[in-house]
Amino acid sequence: MAEVPAPLTRVMEELGRLPGIGPKTAQRLSFYILRTPRDSVERLAAALVDVKARIRFCDECFFIAEGERCAICLSSRRDRAILCVVEEPLDVMAIERTGEYNGIYHVLHGALSPIDGIGPGELKIAELVSRLRREPVSEVILACDPDMEGEATAVYLAQQLAPLGIQTSRLAHGLPVGGELEYADELTLARAFSGRRSF
Amino acid sequence: MPTYQADAIVLRRLDYGEADRILTLLTREHGKLAAIAKGARRAKARSAGSLDLFARSRMMLAKGRNLDVVAQVERRGDVRHISGDLQRTAYACLVSEIVDKVLEDRHPVDEVFDLVVETLDRLNAVDRSPRADSAWFLMRILDQLGYLPQLQDCPGCGQPLPEASAWFSPLLGGVLCKACGAHDQAGSALSVNSLKVLRLMAADDGEMYGRLRITAELLDEIEDALEAQLEYHLDRRLKSLEFIRSLRH
Numbered sequence: 001m002a003e004v005p006a007p008l009t010r011v012m013e014e015l016g017r018l019p020g021i022g023p024k025t026a027q028r029l030s031f032y033i034l035r036t037p038r039d040s041v042e043r044l045a046a047a048l049v050d051v052k053a054r055i056r057f058c059d060e061c062f063f064i065a066e067g068e069r070c071a072i073c074l075s076s077r078r079d080r081a082i083l084c085v086v087e088e089p090l091d092v093m094a095i096e097r098t099g100e101y102n103g104i105y106h107v108l109h110g111a112l113s114p115i116d117g118i119g120p121g122e123l124k125i126a127e128l129v130s131r132l133r134r135e136p137v138s139e140v141i142l143a144c145d146p147d148m149e150g151e152a153t154a155v156y157l158a159q160q161l162a163p164l165g166i167q168t169s170r171l172a173h174g175l176p177v178g179g180e181l182e183y184a185d186e187l188t189l190a191r192a193f194s195g196r197r198s199f
Numbered sequence: 200m201p202t203y204q205a206d207a208i209v210l211r212r213l214d215y216g217e218a219d220r221i222l223t224l225l226t227r228e229h230g231k232l233a234a235i236a237k238g239a240r241r242a243k244a245r246s247a248g249s250l251d252l253f254a255r256s257r258m259m260l261a262k263g264r265n266l267d268v269v270a271q272v273e274r275r276g277d278v279r280h281i282s283g284d285l286q287r288t289a290y291a292c293l294v295s296e297i298v299d300k301v302l303e304d305r306h307p308v309d310e311v312f313d314l315v316v317e318t319l320d321r322l323n324a325v326d327r328s329p330r331a332d333s334a335w336f337l338m339r340i341l342d343q344l345g346y347l348p349q350l351q352d353c354p355g356c357g358q359p360l361p362e363a364s365a366w367f368s369p370l371l372g373g374v375l376c377k378a379c380g381a382h383d384q385a386g387s388a389l390s391v392n393s394l395k396v397l398r399l400m401a402a403d404d405g406e407m408y409g410r411l412r413i414t415a416e417l418l419d420e421i422e423d424a425l426e427a428q429l430e431y432h433l434d435r436r437l438k439s440l441e442f443i444r445s446l447r448h
Contacts, residue, residue: 020216112285114292115211115252117438119445148252148291151283159285176243186274187248 008034060131062107062124063092072104079103084141085128085157087111087150091143103141106131111149112156123153125160132164139167146173200261202270205229207258208315209250210295214240221266222250223299224258225315230307231299234260236269249274253281253291253319276316280323287322289446290333293439294318297340300433314339330418335408337425338400346432348424349373350398355380364390367424369431387427393420 004012008030016026033041057063058070065071072078072092082103086092092105108123120126132140142157144150158168173191175184184192205226213221220239225231236250249256250269255276260267281287298315302308314336321332341347352359353376354368366380367373367389374394375384389397396417399407413421426440 019214112442114289114439114442115296117441119442147247148278148282148288152285152288155283155285179243183245185245185248187279190279 057089057107061105062089062109062127063105064089077102081136081138082141083132083135083137083139084143086143087145087153095143103139108144108153111144111153113149114152120156120160125157128157129160129164132161132166137166139169142168142170146171200263200268202259202261203229204257204259206255206275206312208255208276208312208319209252210299212250212252218244220250222269225298225302225312226258226307227309227312228307230305231302232267232305234267234269235263239269246272251278251282253278253295255316255319276319276323278319278323280325281319284329286446287329289439289443290329291319291322293333293437293443294322294336296437296439297337297429297433300435300437301340301344308343311340311343314343328413330422331408331413334418334421334425335400335405337422337429338397339403341425341428341432342401342403344432346372346428347401348397348428350394350401353379360394362391362394364388365394367427369424369427372428372431385427387420387423389420389424390417393417393424396421397424 011030011033012023012026015021015029016023021029033044054066055064056066058065058073059068060073061070063070063072065073079102082101083106084095084101084103085106085108086095087108087110089107092107095101095105106124106128108125108128110118110123112118112120112123140157140161142154144154144157154170161168172195173188174195175181175188175192181189205224205228207224207226209222210225210231211223215221215235218238218240220236222234222236223231224234236246238244239247239250241247246269248254249272254274255278257273257275258269259271261270278291281291294315298311302311318332318336321327322329338347348367349372350360354371354373355375356379358376360374360376363377365374365376365388366384366386368375368380368384368386370385374389374397375386396408396411396413399411400421426437430436430440
């Protein structure tokens with residue numbers, strides 16, 4: 001078999017480290033890069049270096065930031081009395097796209113997962129508790145994923161926050177907009193029934 | 200693509216690609232296997248609730264080149280009381296981690312499948328003690344693996360053990376008599392009542408075990424012994440156990 005030149009192997013290896021990219025995809029991407037004009041590859045390389053150099057996590061809420069604080073924490077238009085706890089920075093982006101929420105956030109960077117050895121110490125929970133002691137927050141919304149790990153995390157957080165006497169709520173479970181009732185799974189439908197509300 | 204059906208329990212999940220998940224499934228018919236659930240992470244995915252951890256369902260799987268693909272799911276078991284209860288979730292994780300570690304791929308063992316179904320059903324019952332049910336699972340899985348602790352005769356000298364407080368040694372795989380247990384060996388102390396309960400569990404007397412009122416102190420000793428025995432034979436630390444221990448303190 002013809003030997004692959006070292007620079008190409010290096011690109012394949014580096015791309016292959018990315019999540020969801022296997023050896024075949026890494027090969028395809030590498031050859032795409034090889035065929036792409038030089039200036040476009042340089043833009044990509046510069047963007048990668050730039051993001052690493054300029055983006056960090058906010059000291060306050062652990063969302064992505066360009067400085068010590070993120071744009072949401074720095075904004076004077078946000079309601080600082082409501083704090084929404086999410087698992088990942090991408091969840092903040094999803095909630096922001098709704099345009100419904102104007103409070104502040106706290107990103108845990110994961111969920112409790114006994115099977116993966118992720119306990120409270122691996123998440124930004126202690127930081128959340130000390131933040132709530134400092135800041136005048138009156139409601140905490142727990143927006144963890146509605147799965148086994150997310151539920152466990154929400155329950156653990158509710159226990160930790162109880163002594164602080166802050167109102168704590170959990171995002172509703174129910175039917176997706178635009179979906180059809182007959183295709184809903186039993187658990188979602190059951191939750192939608194128990195969480196129904198009056199008109 | 201040829202398809203096949205299986206009773207399956209989700210042991211582990213791993214996010215993959217845009218919205219897919221790779222599942223480790225325990226199936227009755229085909230043993231432990233990995234399968235991909237396409238689009239399972241989307242909020243509108245119909246099957247998402249049935250593919251959560253510990254969920255049991257009747258599945259149709261399609262043979263794939265590398266991984267089989269989850270084609271249809273019909274939910275069977277109920278784990279809604281495990282979800283949202285940290286202690287029950289942690290013990291269910293322990294069951295799932297142990298089964299994932301001890302079973303070979305595609306080697307069905309009916310007894311293990313039934314044991315997992317039974318244990319998850321018990322962990323889901325709000326009136327039961329998850330600690331006692333998990334301890335029962337540990338003893339039964341040790342039995343399945345052929346590592347049942349020696350509780351009648353001392354594994355050190357072979358003498359019959361009196362009904363008295365004793366020392367449990369995972370290294371020797373059982374309860375030591377006073378003379379053999381006098382050395383500073385790795386292990387844990389067992390009261391006479393713990394020894395009696397362990398013997399009952401080893402004899403597979405589930406009915407009597409279910410009727411016992413086991414105190415937290417006894418459960419501590421029983422769990423210490425069974426967990427040490429299992430970790431010794433698996434030759435690895437179980438991540439869920441470390442999580443559970445952190446909850447206990």
